[in-house]
Amino acid sequence: MEFAGDSHGTDTNPDFDNTPQQGSFSYTSPSPAVDRALRLIQSDDADGKLQAAREIRRLTKTSHRCRRQLSQAVKPLVSMLRADYPGFHEPALLALLNLAVKDEKNKISIVEAGALEPVISFLKSQDINLQEYATASLLTLSASGANKPIISSSGAIPPLVEILGRGRPQAKADAVMALSNLSTHPDNPQIILETKPIPSIVSLLKTCKKSSKTAEKCSALIESLVGFDEGRSALASEEGGVLAVVEVLENGSLQSREHAVGALLTMCQSDRCKYREPILREGVIPGLLELTVQGTPKSQSKAQMLLQLLRDSPYARSELQADTLENIVCNIISQIDGDDQSGKAKKMLAEMVQVSMEQSLRHLQRRALVCTPTDLPIASCTSEVPSK
Secondary structure, eight states: OOSSSSOOOOGGGGTSOOOOOTTTSOOOOOOOHHHHHHHHHHHSSSHHHHHHHHHHHHHTTHHHHHHHHHHGGGGHHHHHHHHHGGGGGGHHHHHHHHHTTOOOOHHHHHHHHHOOHHHHTTTTTTHHHHHHHHHHHHHHHHSSSSTEEEEEEEOOOOOHHHHHHHSSSHHHHHHHHHHHHTTTTTTHHHHHTOOOHHHHHHHHHHOOOSSSSHHHHHHHHHHHHTTTTHHHHHHHHSTTHHHHHHHHHHHSSSHHHHHHHHHHHHHHOOOHHHHHHHHHHHHHHHHHHHHHHHHHHHHHHHHHHHHHHHSTTTSSTTTSSOHHHHHHHHHHHHOOOOHHHHHHHHHHHHHHHHHHHHHHHHHHHHHHHHHOOOOOOOOOOOOOOOOO
């Protein structure tokens, strides 16, 4: 299954297709197996259709070429989703899911063929497997920018939030990734907020591994939602909500930490008086100090900005006089009650200064060397489900 919009470590998944993307290979005639599957799926024979759906699923599991060659199967497979015969639903859904993996054209064709209505209805099915496959399908389909507004306007968001709250672990992970994909469309965060998803997102974030792809997508979704007052208030009022974000800031992947610091910065920038104390209370300072040295460039900048906002009087000095990190931190820790956190922050600051000096020295040494850059492959991390 493919993880739409963005996925569970698809680069190392043995079921993922590593063949060139569409347009990058020369066309070859369909194999006899592809021809036979197309004939059967377009026939009127129910047993033949079932056999074809299973064969299409198998052929498209690892081959992008087969996904292109079997694109004509999309409409008959969608018809199977709509059929009154329940035995059609799971095989057709799994075949469509594999057809959509890493194939933008098929993603769009599946939606245009009318798949969303039955797929969304399957989210409410008593058949847990069908419910999970439907969630994974929406995750994959929502990877397409063209599909995002159509999926949200089709009513997929409320049942996805339901799955996020009560589904099985894999379904919850797929649901939050699908919602994260959908949240990148400007009209969708407000629609998502109307379903009151923050408690379910925080609950999943508390229980998942902070360095996981699930935590990354939870953090990305939270960062989108706290851009609105309802999202900020919901996160701050949810028990352990701010703490869960701080824990990702400390222990998440580089991308997760960037989302986490971005969410906290947005909150503090929107209303410093309201959110400064709740953020400080969760012991955010050590994690922010580490980010100023070891985060991504965006994380470093955001961490510095948040540290300035967390100090007692962020506007006390002239804007022309830049605050040093040491001055900012000393000001903050002087306001924190408790020797334990203050001592930890001071120790962290000393360590960060040492790390910064060492990194600067290594950077100067590297610049002094004459080397030839090596072309390295860039790993793609799409939020889609690995093929089934």
